[in-house]
Amino acid sequence: MPLDPKAEVFLQRLKVLGAPAIHKMSPDLARKAQATGYAFLAFKIQKVAVGLVQDRTVSTQKRETPVRIYWPTARESGASAPSPLIVFIHGGGWVLGDLDQYDDMCRRLCQGASSIVVSVDYGLAPEWRFPAPVEECYAVTRWAADHAEALGADPNRIAIAGDSAGGNLAAAVCLLARDRDVPRLACQVLMYPVTHMLSETESRSRNGSGYFLEGPDMLWFGECYLRDRCDAKDPLASPLLASDHKGLPPAVVITAEYDPLHDEGVAYSAALRKAGVPTVHRDYPGMIHGFMSMTWMFEQAIEAIDFVAETLQITFTYNAQEEARV
Structure with missing residues (x-):
């Protein structure tokens, strides 16, 4: 299918603006540039x-x-049954991104999946290199499970979600x-x-040039995040390289x-299916x-978030039914 017309206009405007490529900036400057862009939009x-x-x-x-932390309804002690919970890990190449920039997606997931959402502002690279962000996101996920009752959540209905680098971290936490x-x-x-830091x-x-995320940007992100090239072979950095994907969550x-x-992404889906997930x-x-973060521009972004929320609702309902049978 041809590039979506709205995406084409968006990419052309970026080109006209002449902003420096991410990989040509320092981490601090790249963060400031992204924050400025978000504030503008x-x-x-x-x-x-x-x-x-x-x-x-x-x-x-x-x-x-x-x-x-986002709750789908106002908290009133004893007023409602426990809600499902989603731990959300933002993207940004492990170098960029924050809670504010993903507020829209978290609100939509909270409302659409009728779930509590815990959005994680993990330490960014290069100040926090692999595997620190993985362990940090795992620790927050475990905290959310351990404190589920206090949060008003059901410990048997906890999901993890993330986009781009956040998707990488979510897979590693699993x-x-x-x-x-x-x-x-x-x-x-x-x-x-x-899913594979050394992917070719x-x-x-x-798609490595002219489509928003550039090939050199990915190399720069990897250099900021990993301590050395050997880290790229670690399954916690490249989940596709795990020797076994059995027993992972749906x-x-x-x-x-x-x-x-x-x-x-396609390869990781296939690896999970092959392992019976x-x-x-x-x-x-x-x-x-990154289109799912652009709800102001793409109707597909809203559709995709709604699809995720609906799928989570089905999964959570199934889990609740299974728990009731036990």
Whole structure:
């Protein structure tokens, strides 16, 4: 399918603006540039109402990790049954991104899946290199499970979700949770995830220039995040390289046709299915990397978030029914 016309206009405007490529900036400058861009576009985002939002910190191994918690309804003690819970991990190449920039997606997931959402503001690279962000996101996920009752959540209905680098971290957390036997996760949602740090797929070549996420940007992100090239072979950095994908939680994988990461998302879906993991893969023709964060521009972004929310609702309902039978 041809590139979506709205994506084509968006990419042309970026070209006209002449902003320097991410890989040509320092991490600090890249963060400032992204924050400025978000502030410029924020007025276009229609804020979805949820019951309550709170910013907190969670004590993890090396830092106090900021989290933002969204409740689908106002909290009143004893007023409602426990809700499902989603741990959300933002993207940005492990170098960029924050809670504010993913507020829209978290609100939509909270409302659409009728779930509590815990959004994780993990330490960014290069200040926090692999495997620190993986362990930090795992620690917050375990905290959410351990404190489910206090949060008003059901510990048997916890999912993890993330986009791009956040999808990479979410997949890694699932590997840790399986191997360490805690916590039990009901579902993993991976939105155009990085699954192989040294990938040389056709989509990385075909879509590596002119489609928002550039090939040199991916190399720069990897250099910021990994301590050395050997880290790229670690399954916690490249989940596709795990020797065994059995026993991982059911998965929803979203890919975009014009994304350099398209093929590794497809490959990870296939690896999960081969291991017997129930997996739903949905590809979005004509879309570019990061489109789900652009609800102000793409109707496909809203459709994709709604699809994820509906799939999570089905999964959570099934889990609740299974628990009732036990």
